[in-house]
Amino acid sequence: MYLWDRYRRVLGRVLPRLLAWLGALVVIALVFAGQPLFAGIVTVLAAVMLWWQGRGSATPTAGAALVAMVVALGMKPAVDDLRTAVAVLIAVALILVQPRVDRAIRPRVRAVLLGGTRPPLARLSTPMLVASCLSAVTIALRASGLIGEPVTIVVVVLVAAAGGLLAAAHLVRVRRRVDAKEVRAALAAYAPRYAVYYSGPDEGAYQLQLWLGLLARSGAKGVLIVREPSFLPIAAAVSELPVVYAESVEAIEFLLVPGLTTVFYVNNEARNADMVRYPALRHVHLGHGDSEKPSSYAAFTAIYDQIFVAGPAGAQRYADHGVLIPAEKFVVIGRPQLVGALHRNSGVGKPPTVLYAPTWRGSITDMQLSSLDHGAAIVNALLAAGATVIFRPHPLSYRDATSRVLIRQVDELLAAAGGAHRGSSQASALTAFECMNQSTAMIADNSSLVPDYLFTDKPFVLCLPAVTAPVARTPLSEAAIPLVLGSDPSEAVARLLGPDELAAKRAAVRAYYLGESALSENLATFDAAVSAALEAKA
Known part of the structure; x- marks a missing residue:
């Protein structure tokens, strides 16, 4: 099972290709063994699988394998007439051109949940894929002796003609930008005041969920713009706003309708620059959590007109790391997500329940702050101390092969210990705030969960890689029990579960990180900031 956890993403990509070529070899062997029916x-099964898996994207490997099958069937001794040979050639040509043609006719702008937009032409977004699969099935039926050569050539020609005509009609729409113009017209009629912009991995929906409901408090109409086609259905599932997919900068221009004043950004992805390039709009960086990670003081953030931060720490952090951004760009809004979601002083007098929440393993050196490599040692120390453990790794951890193995190791430790421990699957079914509410203390890495946990008045351990000396000098780390990764976690666990020695220090930095409005549990500051941001630029 460890091998599956580590390599399942690779196997998920490789296995379909291996199966496709294995199928081709089986067909060739069956043809020469005189078993055309099988x-x-x-x-036929391969054609159905190609259609099912290839509806959303080109599948050149599977298509090439299907070509081999069709050619093998065309070589069957009984299939030697000219008409069938022509049908085989047409089928092969359809399969070979299908990925390129269907990619060329894909709409550059698509919308869901937006009234006034029409469905794609004939509801068939990949006509050449369907034509390829049907032609392969027809050749298979001919080789099996179930249909004659006149029917074969007629069906293949009709299928190819229908697929070609539909593809041509789609291509005309794309070249004339009909879909983009329809979406623009519907969007102009809807008249959004703001847009929420997302580019990033499919696992990043939580970044949007932090803000969509809060922005809706403004009462203004909004639209969600996404840049990855695979994220479109995910966005539609988490958003009540209309969702529009824009493939390119040119496609974005169709979405800049009159009345749109402001764009909000939930991360710092490089493709954000495609939208920020339009100076008539106000560009506001929201982020998806405040922490001492390098991503929370990235120089890229300077491109926005406004930068919403929870407390003064969010602005000061940039200057402390030599990133010079004009002070007027920063807007302190508090941490509105905490209001009504987190409880305070809920850990007093309860049996020790510790939330262990490691962050994800970053892909670059300064973002490699995860404690998952030491997760088993940390959890063993908690179990030895008699604590109940809630284990909630970062959602992006599941993208990484090594992290999946480490997560499984911790889950097995908790399962073997018995009791009321919650492994990763149980904890991931809860929100991070729900896990915090159920805990009496927390062990976490340098992530946004740590400043948020200040709100609860409960103690926490901050895991520090030995190479992150600057993090160890922040006000946040002074309010935490430090745990240098690689050292024995037992001492830190004992301090965490013992008398609360850092309550005063946590109280001293709470407003610095979360803002005064978060402590008073009101949203007036945030609402006022959004209202001001929605005003058109002078």
């Missing part, structure tokens, strides 16, 4: 059945 060879035809395998080819």
Whole structure:
């Protein structure tokens, strides 16, 4: 199982390709063994699988394998007439051109949840894929002797003609930008005042969920713009706003309708620059959590007109790291997500329940702050101390092969210990705030969970890689029990579960990180900041 946890993403990509070529070899072997019926059945199954898996993207490997199957069937001794040979050639040509053609006719702008937009032409977004699969099935039926050569050539020609005509109609729409113009017209009629912009991995929906409901408090109409086609259905599932996919900068221009004044950004992805390039709009960086990570003082953030931060720490952090941004760009809004979601003093007098919440393993050196490599040692120390453990790794951890193995190791420790411990699957079914509410203390890495946990008045351990000396000098770390990764965690665990020695220090830095409005549990500061941001630029 460890091998599956580590390599499942790779296997998920490789196995379909291996199966496709294995199917081709089986068909070839069956043809030369004189079993055309079984060879035809395998080819039909392969065509169905190609259609099912290739509806959203090109599948050149599977297509090439299907070509091999069709050619093998065309070489069957009984299939030697000219008409069938022509049908085989047409089928092969369809399969070979399908990825390129269907990619060329893909709409550059698409919308869901937006009234006034029409469905794609004929509801068939990949006509050449369908034509390729149907032609392969027809050749398989001919090789199996179930249909004659006149029917074969007629069906293949009709299928190819229909696919080609539909593809041509789609191409005309794309070249004339019909879909983009329709979306623009519907968006102009809807008249959004603001847009929320997202580019990033499919696992990043939580970044949007932090803000969509809060922005809706403004009462203004909004639209969600996404840049990755695979994220479009995910965005539609988490958003009540209309969702528009824009493939390119040119496509974005169709979305800049009159009345749109402001764009909000939930991360610092490089493709954000495609939208920030339009100076008539006000560009506001929201982020998706405040922490001492390098991402919370990235120089890239300077491109925005406004930078919403929870407390003064969010602005000062940039200057402390030599990133010079004009002070007027920063807007202190508090931490509105905490209001009504987190409880304070809920850990007093309860049995020790510790939330262990490691962050994800960054892909670059200064973001490699995860304690997952030491997770088993940390959890063993908690179990030895008699604590109940809630284990909630960062959602992005599941993208990494090594992290999946480490998560499984911790889960097995908790399962073997018995009791009321919650492993990763149970904890991931809860929100991070729900896990915080159920805990009496926390062990976490340098992430946004740590400043948020200040709100609860409960103690926490901050895991520090030995190379992150600057983090160890922040006001936040002074309010935490430090745990240098690689050292024995037992001492830190004992301090965490013992008398609360850092309550006063946590109280002293709480407003610095979360803002006064978060402590008073009101949203007036945030609402006022959004209202001002929605005003058109002078």
